[in-house]
Amino acid sequence: MKAIVYSQTGDPSVLELVDRPVAEPEAGEVRVRIVVSGVNPTDWKSRRGSAPGEALPFDEVVPGQDGAGIVEAVGAGVQHVMVGDRVWLALAAYQRAHSGTAQERSVMPADRVFALPANASFDQGASLGVPAITAYRALTVAEDGPRRLHPGALAGKIVLVAGGAGAVGHAAIQLARWAGASVITTVSGPAKAALATAAGAQHVLNYTDSDIVAQIRRIAPDGVDLVVEVAPAQNSQLDLAVIRNRGSIAVYANNGGDQMTLDVRNHFSLNVRYQFLLLYTVGADVIRAAAEDINAALTDGALAVGEEAGLPLHRVDLAHTADAHALVESSVVGKVLIDVLAG
Incomplete structure (x- = not known):
């Protein structure tokens, strides 16, 4: 599968497109086929660090805290989502080397995966999370x-x-x-x-x-x-x-x-x-309550995206993730999305 990684801090040019094997979820984890990844300021700030070449907590990092996709596999003990469910993701990359959403498939803790209401699009799902x-x-x-x-x-x-x-x-x-x-x-x-x-x-x-x-x-x-x-x-x-x-x-x-x-x-x-x-530090209970109520708002049609709803969308494909980071870093108005187009 295709994934974006970086192994040192710096400008968007440190982001690389690589091939990685598909991982299997362990107990309490979910593997999601990413359809759309959302880019936030926290993504480029983590990538840039305080200085170029700064040491990373892992040998390499897959960026992307937010996204939306389809559940492909679940580990033991996961009950709130199942294979085939449409989902949105939050804090996917937090304290994880390879769980970010800038890749075709991501394995992450199940408590970062939330069912996406039937009336909500993947674009909406990928625009939730951090914001x-x-x-x-x-x-x-x-x-x-x-x-x-x-x-x-x-x-x-x-x-x-x-x-x-x-x-x-x-x-x-x-x-x-x-x-x-x-x-x-x-x-x-x-x-x-x-x-x-x-x-x-x-x-x-x-x-x-x-x-x-x-x-x-x-x-x-x-x-x-x-x-x-x-x-x-x-x-x-x-x-x-x-x-x-x-x-x-x-x-x-x-x-x-x-x-x-x-x-x-x-x-x-x-x-x-x-x-x-x-x-990142508000606690799991707050995140869970927020996701429940955000889903209720989605179901009521309250979280639309797009310029007509006040949030212009800017799109790139996975290979051009560096361009997406550069857009967000330049304070572009609106939401930057990456069309992952997982196979």
Whole structure:
């Protein structure tokens, strides 16, 4: 079978297309024939490392945390999926050398494999994983709840999504709307505003406007309940100016810098909660709950992809995985997918 591997850190040129034997799943594992692989920033950041030529945890690595495909074999003890099932995958490559989705067949732990609802496409499945579960986690960390998402779970809540044209922002808008929230999002210009509107945000604002705080406060006079934050270093003052008493700010990225300064007095006077989150270490129970509720949203048609749904798709084939990494590394707007076309 064909697989993409890298044996040293560096730019996309370190990715190689190789032939590898097909592996058999052991107990608690599943082998999936990959149809579509999704590329995320975490994929190129792991490949690039902190410097070229940096030591890897394994002799070689198959990249790709997310994807979708068809179950081809299951190991002993696996019960929630069976041969022939359509599935989506999350964290496939985490702490594994050869489980990434940038290959024709992948063997991975069964708890990273989830049934794909019949009405959902492989493109949708490959676009979930890191973005959708991150968005789900951000929407379920507030002090006042909810802990799970379902229609009505966020009824009466106002959610501010920073960067609504990004993959996580897109999923956060869709999931928040599905759960009944009113959604405000901030973007940098008209093109991204059109995408955020297509995703379902009711209020799309330009964060470069000098009166952005006043615009948000007109929509949410008592403040927003929850901020899904991609750029805390840049937005900490804005977030403080619009958050309500007992509101929460869920931070999932460090766009704009690693250091931020907080006004302690004004934050504790509002009982503000900051929740930082990293998908790899949130715990299996959170991942499992997220997958269940994401599947419910998929079944309800709430997580569409494509430009008409606010998330343009960019496609390459497996042999051009380096081009896919380069696209994501260049901050292309939308989702980059690899058509694996397994035989």
